[in-house]
Amino acid sequence: MTIIDGKAVAADIKQQIAKEVEQIVNAGGKRPHLAAILVGHDGGSETYVNNKVKACEVCGFKSTLVRFENTVSEEELLNKVKELNNDDDVDGFIVQLPLPKHISEQKVIETIDYRKDVDGFHPINVGRLSIGLPCYISATPNGIMDLLSYYKIETSGKKCVVLGRSNIVGKPMATLMARKAYPGDCTVTICHSHTKNIKEECLQADIIIAALGQPEFLTADMVKEGAVIIDVGTTRVPCASRKSGFKLTGDVKFDEVAPKCSYISPVPGGVGPMTICSLMRNTLLAGKKEFYK
Ligand code: GUN
Numbered sequence: 058m059t060i061i062d063g064k065a066v067a068a069d070i071k072q073q074i075a076k077e078v079e080q081i082v083n084a085g086g087k088r089p090h091l092a093a094i095l096v097g098h099d100g101g102s103e104t105y106v107n108n109k110v111k112a113c114e115v116c117g118f119k120s121t122l123v124r125f126e127n128t129v130s131e132e133e134l135l136n137k138v139k140e141l142n143n144d145d146d147v148d149g150f151i152v153q154l155p156l157p158k159h160i161s162e163q164k165v166i167e168t169i170d171y172r173k174d175v176d177g178f179h180p181i182n183v184g185r186l187s188i189g190l191p192c193y194i195s196a197t198p199n200g201i202m203d204l205l206s207y208y209k210i211e212t213s214g215k216k217c218v219v220l221g222r223s224n225i226v227g228k229p230m231a232t233l234m235a236r237k238a239y240p241g242d243c244t245v246t247i248c249h250s251h252t253k254n255i256k257e258e259c260l261q262a263d264i265i266i267a268a269l270g271q272p273e274f275l276t277a278d279m280v281k282e283g284a285v286i287i288d289v290g291t292t293r294v295p296c297a298s299r300k301s302g303f304k305l306t307g308d309v310k311f312d313e314v315a316p317k318c319s320y321i322s323p324v325p326g327g328v329g330p331m332t333i334c335s336l337m338r339n340t341l342l343a344g345k346k347e348f349y350k
């Protein structure tokens with residue numbers, strides 16, 4: 058059994074990005090610039106955005122953090138999005154989700170110029186991904202593809218079960234794993250809250266990607282011997298013995314599932330670091346005015 062070290066893979070990829078950025082800058086090119094909009098003071102979002110800004114420094118990118126209070130109006134936020142769309146110095150930007158209830162996330166996403174949508178959330182990018190055209194790919198699923206390829210995990214003809222059907226992870230993940238490519242070429246099943254025989258589906262899977270947001274959902278009795286398990290869960294479960302007051306908990310019961318696997322990604326230190334790394338890769342591409350092909 059191999060524990061997938063997302064932290065090490067992400068560090069390696071960020072070093073490669075930093076090298077390429079220096080080459081671009083030394084040749085007289087523009088340093089890539091990522092902007093992030095953060096609304097309010099949600100603990101998780103603050104941490105994610107801080108980590109994105111830190112990763113920009115490691116990669117040699119310029120970064121700008123734009124902050125709004127929770128009370129910001131939808132119109133004011135949309136105006137900022139339009140301003141960033143038209144700012145030639147900004148190569149790509151993200152609006153950290155979730156947003157306060159009075160703001161339509163979909164409206165915000167659709168206002169972002171898809172050529173600067175380094176989150177890959179805009180319907181144009183999602184649609185282009187689904188028919189195999191150059192696009193930006195949602196960071197978490199793309200980071201998982203990087204992990205599979207870094208560890209040279211076989212995917213062709215394998216049965217892959219994706220647990221969860223979110224727009225950000227489950228749906229693009231299923232699209233990528235079914236794609237005519239490596240990693241990909243899988244027979245993919247998406248399971249969700251209305252799936253009747255989830256245990257039987259999982260028991261048939263060679264690869265399980267758990268992205269339900271239900272702590273320790275996947276147990277040993279649901280996993281085939283030798284399966285590859287990728288855990289996307291990051292639920293903050295209250296924990297009195299920790300200074301932070303919570304324990305980041307995945308969707309997989311790691312201790313009992315790990316002995317049955319060929320590969321397993323832990324939480325933390327698996328998919329999480331790769332998500333930010335993928336955003337950096339998207340930003341480098343945006344800086345070069347390129348897409349994933
Ligand atoms: N909230 C949780 N994950 C993400 C992400 O990948 N991008 C943005 N913008 N918000 C998020």
